[in-house]
Amino acid sequence: MLIKTSSQSLTEQLCARFAQRIRDRLLAPGTRLPSVRQCAQQQGVSPSTVVAAYDQLLAQGLVEARKNRGFFVREPAQRDAPTEVAPPRPPQAPASQAPVDATALIRGMFHRSSSKPQPGIGVFPPDWLESAFMPAAVRKVSATPSLQAFSLQYGEPMGDSLLRRALSKKLASLGVHAGPEAIITTVGATQALDIVSRSLLRAGDPVMVEEPGWAVEFARLTALGMRLLPVPRRADGPDLDVMARYCEAHRPKLYVSVSVLHNPTGYCLSPGSAHRVLQLANRWDFHVLEDDTYSHLAPDHATRLCTLDGLQRTIYVSGFAKILAPNWRIGFVAANPALVEQLLDTKLLTTLTTPALLERAMALCIEQGQLRRHADRIRTRLEAARSRSVKLALNAGCRFAAEPAGLFGWVDTGVDTDALAQRMLDEGYLIAPGALFHAERKPSTLMRINFAATQDAAFWKKYAELVGRM
Structure with missing residues (x-):
């Protein structure tokens, strides 16, 4: 959360938050930032604070403003070039577009955003192994x-x-x-x-x-x-x-x-x-x-x-x-x-x-x-975790788009999970939005959850709260 008593102004804190996510590739090139009004509501600040923060991101070369469309994360090559001489980016063929951000989940494995369970990661928690x-x-x-x-x-x-x-x-x-x-x-x-x-x-x-x-x-x-x-x-x-x-x-x-x-x-x-x-x-x-x-x-x-x-x-x-x-x-x-x-x-x-x-x-x-016996123990533990996670997800209003099996659940949230992912990051949770799992970027209401990392009722409470506001 942004802190009004911090030595940094709210504008500086908000700018720093977006800048860090862009550098960590938790916001991929081409990602649209929330509108000024949406961001102000999400962060509990005034629209003028958001405008000032976005202006600082523009000055740092991390985002670009597109007329009548909003603010978008720039490609790394564009960030290295002076803003005033950066040439317009040519359109890319859909077949050559990279996914939303394939490295975001991997980086999340190595650089945890908080000590909370991370529902979007693709691995078992270390204590399971x-x-x-x-x-x-x-x-x-x-x-x-x-x-x-x-x-x-x-x-x-x-x-x-x-x-x-x-x-x-x-x-x-x-x-x-x-x-x-x-x-x-x-x-x-x-x-x-x-x-x-x-x-x-x-x-x-x-x-x-x-x-x-x-x-x-x-x-x-x-x-x-x-x-x-x-x-x-x-x-x-x-x-x-x-x-x-x-x-x-x-x-x-x-x-x-x-x-x-x-x-x-x-x-x-x-x-x-x-x-x-x-x-x-x-x-x-x-x-x-x-x-x-x-x-x-x-x-x-x-x-x-x-x-x-x-x-x-x-x-x-x-x-x-x-x-x-x-x-x-x-x-x-x-x-x-x-x-x-x-x-x-x-x-x-x-x-x-x-x-x-x-x-x-x-x-x-x-x-x-020993590997076989270890795998048997993991499967037994995962079965119990999956049962609990499914109940919590259903109680939070989710619908499973596929029968729950294995380590992952494919969940329909009913809202844009790219936008949801940014709101969950503010709360310390990394989720895996559905757009990550498509060869060409497109909005999705789906997300992948890790059953071993979604047994925390606090996560689902925060999830339901944020979805209810969208």
Whole structure:
């Protein structure tokens, strides 16, 4: 809240608040600031205070005024240029626009706006992930004579052999048959996705993505120069008619899918939809990149494209950051042997090798069954959290746009969640507005909530209060 007795004037406080959010990318380039009247009502100040604050933001080059439209956050390149000589920004094609702000949620993970639970983050709270077996595994690996070998030379290019053998067994339990020679370890699942994209695609290639979908993936592909083709995601899988039309018109090179516990909806792919997707892939000669980041939370016998396809046209990616050790940054990719050398070349060009000590510790956690037992405990705890969060959300007037499942809920608020997000930030809460999950920015009444971080009744009380004023 703005403080009238502060050493700073209300104008300076308000300007500083917006400036910090712009620099932290919690307000993305192109975002429209609240109107003077709206901002005055929200902050409890006079319109003249808001006008003065916006004038200061203009002087700092952080925003621009557009006639009869309001104030908008400027692009970083524009901020570096003198205001009076900044050329007008040319219109961009929708396909090349970045999402609202893919980095906002990631930054929120590292720079918390308050000590309150953060409903918009995409990870479990740290206390959920605590365990005694992880440090024990590191101590065991560190105590062996092989520590010097791990430390004084680069590891195996493909990744630690013990971990790849453990991953091969784990994948077999999911029905994905990949020998250790078909698995490459990576610096987290995000790098695995990036390695596949850089290996198979070139700038300008059309790529089918699910919508709603993962904001970071949209931004990453856009930064690589790809043309995004959004495919509506339904409860049973992608809109197959839209996919077929894209295939005929654009001949896409890749389809990126989260088949199990889709982010943000929680949907799981049906066998019928999976079969038809693979038929399209074979007919039109494109690869399917299957992101199974939430595999540890998935229901038994969930349908995966890689299981049906046997890694012929599919490529499997997963990791452990969501369930066990975010800072170990261990991910992996499993692919057809014909692609492995190409993927390995890309890995070597980007990171050389990956940390063998932590990979060997992860192998111990898997082989000794500790990861499986840990995941069982997390699923049990998450089920209770989800039940409580759903009740609180419904009592606050929300409607679930998808059946609650997994870590995330896809919630319809009935109001513009971009505007709601800014009001919630004032109260110390980071939420994930629906616009973040679309390849092209557009207003949305939806938001994604993290069930592990939305059990706080105080959040839902403040949410209902703010929505009631909109």
